[in-house]
Amino acid sequence: MSDLSVQPRRRSPMAPPRSFLWTRRIGLTLLTVFTLVPVWVMVSSSVKPLRDVQSAFEWLPRHLTLAPYAQIWSTVPLAHYFVNSLVVSACSTVISVAIAILAGYSVSRFRFPGRQVFSVTVLSTQMFPGILFLLPLFLLYVNIGTTTGVALSGSRLGLIITYLTFTLPFSIWMLVGYFDSIPRELDEAAMADGCSPVGALLRVVVPAAVPGIVTVAVYSFMTAWGEVLFASVMTDDSTRTLAVGLRNYASQNDVFWNQIMAASLVVSVPVVVGFLLLQRYLVAGLTAGSVK
Amino acid sequence: MRWAARAARGGGSRRGRRLVLPYLLLLPAVLFELLVHIVPMVTGIVMSFKQLTEFFIRNWGAAPSAGLANYRFALDFNGAVGKALLQSFLITLAFTVLTVAVSCLIGTSAALLLQDPFRGRGLLRTCFLVPYALPAYTAAITWEFMFQRDTGLVNTLLVRDLHLFHTAPFWLIGGNSFWALTATAVWRTWPFAFLVVTAGLQNIPGELYEAAAIDGAGVWQRIRRITMPQLRPVNQVLVLVLFLWNFNDFNTPYVLFGNVAPKQADLLSLQIYDTSFESWNFGSGSAMSVLLLLFLLVVTAGYLLLTNRRTRADV
Numbered sequence: 001m002s003d004l005s006v007q008p009r010r011r012s013p014m015a016p017p018r019s020f021l022w023t024r025r026i027g028l029t030l031l032t033v034f035t036l037v038p039v040w041v042m043v044s045s046s047v048k049p050l051r052d053v054q055s056a057f058e059w060l061p062r063h064l065t066l067a068p069y070a071q072i073w074s075t076v077p078l079a080h081y082f083v084n085s086l087v088v089s090a091c092s093t094v095i096s097v098a099i100a101i102l103a104g105y106s107v108s109r110f111r112f113p114g115r116q117v118f119s120v121t122v123l124s125t126q127m128f129p130g131i132l133f134l135l136p137l138f139l140l141y142v143n144i145g146t147t148t149g150v151a152l153s154g155s156r157l158g159l160i161i162t163y164l165t166f167t168l169p170f171s172i173w174m175l176v177g178y179f180d181s182i183p184r185e186l187d188e189a190a191m192a193d194g195c196s197p198v199g200a201l202l203r204v205v206v207p208a209a210v211p212g213i214v215t216v217a218v219y220s221f222m223t224a225w226g227e228v229l230f231a232s233v234m235t236d237d238s239t240r241t242l243a244v245g246l247r248n249y250a251s252q253n254d255v256f257w258n259q260i261m262a263a264s265l266v267v268s269v270p271v272v273v274g275f276l277l278l279q280r281y282l283v284a285g286l287t288a289g290s291v292k
Numbered sequence: 293m294r295w296a297a298r299a300a301r302g303g304g305s306r307r308g309r310r311l312v313l314p315y316l317l318l319l320p321a322v323l324f325e326l327l328v329h330i331v332p333m334v335t336g337i338v339m340s341f342k343q344l345t346e347f348f349i350r351n352w353g354a355a356p357s358a359g360l361a362n363y364r365f366a367l368d369f370n371g372a373v374g375k376a377l378l379q380s381f382l383i384t385l386a387f388t389v390l391t392v393a394v395s396c397l398i399g400t401s402a403a404l405l406l407q408d409p410f411r412g413r414g415l416l417r418t419c420f421l422v423p424y425a426l427p428a429y430t431a432a433i434t435w436e437f438m439f440q441r442d443t444g445l446v447n448t449l450l451v452r453d454l455h456l457f458h459t460a461p462f463w464l465i466g467g468n469s470f471w472a473l474t475a476t477a478v479w480r481t482w483p484f485a486f487l488v489v490t491a492g493l494q495n496i497p498g499e500l501y502e503a504a505a506i507d508g509a510g511v512w513q514r515i516r517r518i519t520m521p522q523l524r525p526v527n528q529v530l531v532l533v534l535f536l537w538n539f540n541d542f543n544t545p546y547v548l549f550g551n552v553a554p555k556q557a558d559l560l561s562l563q564i565y566d567t568s569f570e571s572w573n574f575g576s577g578s579a580m581s582v583l584l585l586l587f588l589l590v591v592t593a594g595y596l597l598l599t600n601r602r603t604r605a606d607v
Contacts, residue, residue, distance in 0.1 A: 016408060016511045017510060017511060019512075020511045020512070023405070024405045027401060027402075027405050028402075028405055028406075028416060031398065031402055031420065032416065032419060032420075034479070035419060035420055035422060035423060035479075035483075036419065036422075037445070038423070038431070038434045038435060038438060038479065039422060039434075041434055041437065041438055041445055042430075042434050045437065053443065054443060055443060056442065056443060056448055056452070057443055057444060057445045057448040095324075098320075099320045099321050099324060100321070102317040102318070102320060102321065103317060103318050103320070103321035105317060106313075106314040106315075106317035106318045107318075109314075110313070110314035112311070112314045112315065114315075115314075118318065118321075118322070121325065121329075121330075122321075122325065124589075125325070125329045126536075127536045127588055127592060128329075128333075128540075128585060128588070129539075129540035129542075129560075129561060129581070129584060129585070129588070130540065130542060130561075131540070131542065131561050131564045131565060131577075131581055131584075132332075132333070132336060132581045132582075132584070132585055133328065133329070133332045133333070133336075134565075134568075135336060135339065135568055135574055135577055135578055135581065136331075136332035136333070136335035136336040136339060136578075137328070137332050139335065139339065139344075139349065139352050139574065140331070140332065140335060142349055142350060143350065143351065143352060143353075146350050146351065161327065161328060162328070164324055164327075164328045165328045165329065165332075168321070168324055168325070168328065169325075169329075172321060197313055198313075198317075222425070222427070225427050226426075226427035226428035226429060226430075226543065227428075227543070228428065228429050228542065228543040228546055228547060229542045229543065229546070229561070229565070232546070233569060242427070242429075243427070243428075243429045243543075246429065246430075246433060257437055257440075257443070260433060260437070261434070261437065264430035264433055264434065265430075267427060267430055268425075268426050268427055268430045271425060271426075271427060272422060272425040272426060275421065275424075275425035276418050276421060276422075276425060279417075279418065279421055279487075282487065283487065283490060283491045283494070
């Protein structure tokens with residue numbers, strides 16, 4: 001018996017020792033709890049009646065109800081906010097990815113005067129706080145409105161443009177990195193076969209860069225979907241996005257926490273599922289792009 | 293025929309096209325960069341030298357010049373504006389350093405613990421990414437709910453279940469709000485650190501570990517001698533990105549506390565937002581933005597110089 005316990009299964013030199021395994025078990029358990037408790041709060045509170053979320057928190061719902069999920073659509077115009085968020089996020093994503101593919105290819109494949117200046121500008125605007133662009137853009141929109149009659153402030157178009165302040169530099173920066181990681185021989189071969197440079201971009205580089213492009217698109221969409229600062233200033237009642245609209249579940253007397261949690265879940269599920277499905281690409285994109 | 297024509301056009305025009313093409317491809321990007329970054333930035337700098345109150349919003353060119361007054365107020369630490377700004381700055385700095393440090397620590401540990409394959413690894417990896425995938429405001433709203441004094445989970449846990457406090461503390465007003473803010477930010481930030489370090493780990497050649505294992509190095513030694521040094525370039529980028537993110541964060545405090553944050557958790561972004569859109573003083577708000585930008589430029593430049601030198605010294 002004792003011989004058996006003294007001589008454990010033969011372990012390869014790469015196998016981790018017990019101390020590591022125990023650290024791993026404890027560490028991962030703690031992290032999982034930390035990560036999932038808020039998610040559980042969200043899920044469990046969304047199926048409680050209002051009087052239950054207005055009293056002390058219970059880990060397990062006493063009374064189960066799906067009423068919050070029905071009520072969220074009529075308490076505030078959630079569907080309307082949803083459409084606004086979708087249109088604004090999708091448009092700014094598509095515009096910035098399209099522009100970034102062209103610009104990324106240019107910076108990655110050509111050497112031309114001004115290339116450095118452009119790269120540095122794009123890279124540095126990434127670090128600038130949104131608040132820096134918010135004030136001037138707001139003023140410019142208002143003034144464009146008074147002089148030309150084009151209502152940018154409060155419109156979806158205005159919000160789409162302001163969202164480019166963060167989706168565009170990120171997309172360009174990531175795609176330059178990703179295109180750099182695609183062997184130059186690929187598009188050179190295509191050009192030797194008679195493709196124009198733009199043809200090589202569309203037929204060879206873009207298909208090879210799909211993971212990078214997906215990463216960039218998902219990131220841009222997610223950031224736009226979760227954006228609060230620009231949305232709180234640049235929207236009016238008809239163009240409110242979800243980020244601002246969810247605050248309306250609080251009335252003067254009541255905060256409908258069960259509905260807020262239900263609406264938060266409804267709003268989160270599409271992006272979370274999309275993100276988790278594409279996370280493989282995300283790690284690949286990050287490896288090739290920003291982190292090198 | 294077409295082939296002949298193309299041959300006849302010769303190399304000259306093709307070289308010409310190659311010279312123009314990169315600029316053509318860049319044109320949309322340059323136009324939009326001008327529109328969303330360059331013009332607003334220049335406007336912002338001009339605005340910071342103006343006495344820009346709500347009366348001039350519709351015609352901001354007509355606002356009277358303020359000279360350096362906006363900057364003087366912002367930097368006069370004996371005056372009300374300057375004092376609040378300085379305090380806000382120190383709070384933002386403390387919040388950022390703490391959030392980045394804890395997030396990097398947790399993220400790196402999680403990535404290391406999930407480095408070797410075992411049963412359930414994929415599931416855990418997915419689960420760890422959930423806080424990051426959630427829209428910023430739903431995450432902050434959930435934490436706001438958890439920090440409610442009478443109905444929140446945090447006080448239920450601390451007072452009723454663990455008996456750590458006799459009376460339920462407030463989390464969203466007063467001194468505790470700083471910790472509420474930091475906890476929320478860490479919960480949102482660490483998965484990104486985890487994601488980036490995981491990506492960085494995949495770039496470390498397996499031969500290094502095999503060689504070390506053959507030489508008799510244990511897990512802990514391999515982490516200390518191989519993984520950490522190999523991760524250094526990744527970590528340097530990560531720390532800088534997270535610092536800038538959190539220093540500029542607006543979403544978390546705004547959703548957590550509403551328009552006016554408690555002064556113990558009044559981050560710079562919110563302070564500038566209040567000055568501009570609550571007090572309608574765009575001139576001061578712009579001056580504060582420009583000061584914030586200058587600070588971030590100095591920090592970034594300093595950090596890049598420092599990390600570059602250190603890496604070179606190692607080689």
